[in-house]
Amino acid sequence: MIRPGVAEILTSTHLMSGQDLVQRQTQHGLISVAAEACAILPKGALERGCVYQCVGSGATSLVWSLVARAISDGSWMALVDLPHAGLLSVREYGVALERLLCINTSRVTQHWSRMMGALVDGIDLVVTAPPRCSATDARKLTTRVKAQSAVLFVIGDTHDFPVDITLRIASSRWMFSGHARQREVTVITEGRRVYNMQPQKILLPRLSEHFLQVSC
Numbered sequence: 001m002i003r004p005g006v007a008e009i010l011t012s013t014h015l016m017s018g019q020d021l022v023q024r025q026t027q028h029g030l031i032s033v034a035a036e037a038c039a040i041l042p043k044g045a046l047e048r049g050c051v052y053q054c055v056g057s058g059a060t061s062l063v064w065s066l067v068a069r070a071i072s073d074g075s076w077m078a079l080v081d082l083p084h085a086g087l088l089s090v091r092e093y094g095v096a097l098e099r100l101l102c103i104n105t106s107r108v109t110q111h112w113s114r115m116m117g118a119l120v121d122g123i124d125l126v127v128t129a130p131p132r133c134s135a136t137d138a139r140k141l142t143t144r145v146k147a148q149s150a151v152l153f154v155i156g157d158t159h160d161f162p163v164d165i166t167l168r169i170a171s172s173r174w175m176f177s178g179h180a181r182q183r184e185v186t187v188i189t190e191g192r193r194v195y196n197m198q199p200q201k202i203l204l205p206r207l208s209e210h211f212l213q214v215s216c
Contacts, residue, residue: 031070031124031151039200040167040187046070049146050193051162053154056169058185060085061204063153064093067125071096078119080128081105082155105132113137120150127153131161138162165191170199 030045038044046052046066054063060082067077072094078101079085091097101123105112113133119126121144131138131154138161145152154161168188183204189197 029149031075032073033066034069036202037066040189040197040202041066042165042189042194042197046151047164047193048149048151050164051142051145051152051154053158053163053166053191054169055156055166056185057172058169058183058204059155059167061089061093061183062167062169062185062187063127063155064090064095065204067127067153068094070125071099075099075124076101077125077127078103078123080116080119080126082127082129113141116141117144120145120148120152123150125151125153127155129155130157130159132159133161135160163191164193165189 029048030043031048032045033041041047054060067075071077076099077095080103082102083104085102087097087100087102090100101119103115103119105115108115109132112131116126116128116131116133117140120141131141133141142152142162154163166189168190169185170188171186173184174182184201185204186199186201188199
């Protein structure tokens with residue numbers, strides 16, 4: 001016999017089914033990007049708990065384009081050991097500088113992994129130059145990224161640092177209209193979370209917070 005009150009709970013519109021819970025967790029496990037960026041990401045968005053590698057000419061510009069919407073929506077980003085990133089360029093891609101932290105670990109190299117761990121504990125998006133840590137510390141850090149549902153970008157060589165998805169710019173071509181206006185790049189998406197994705201050509205505008213997709 002169902003106890004009084006239980007029947008009302010079982011039929012309540014506020015009760016979440018297992019399917020609803022999975023869908024909610026999936027939605028919360030993704031960070032939105034500009035609509036035009038969906039084609040280069042396996043799930044059409046940045047995946048929380050994921051480590052991305054961006055390589056090739058224009059890799060940093062690609063990162064700015066991918067994170068701009070998330071930061072506009074309220075997320076924070078940390079730049080680690082990227083003194084030449086160019087804050088003006090970051091701003092031109094629509095990244096809100098008031099939610100950006102710039103960190104230099106050159107004087108505390110031996111504590112790099114610990115500092116990174118502290119960052120992913122409290123910041124959604126962390127972008128770093130090639131990591132400087134042991135294989136053991138690398139595994140601990142990637143585990144922490146997943147546990148804290150952060151997103152870690154590594155620009156350039158990962159030095160065997162474990163990554164989930166690599167965004168590789170295979171070719172790059174500037175377009176001019178009196179000055180360098182935008183850049184057409186071909187992005188190859190690969191990695192252990194990638195299945196049957198074709199290279200995509202996209203345009204990285206010089207002065208815009210969005211980028212456009214063009215047919216291959």
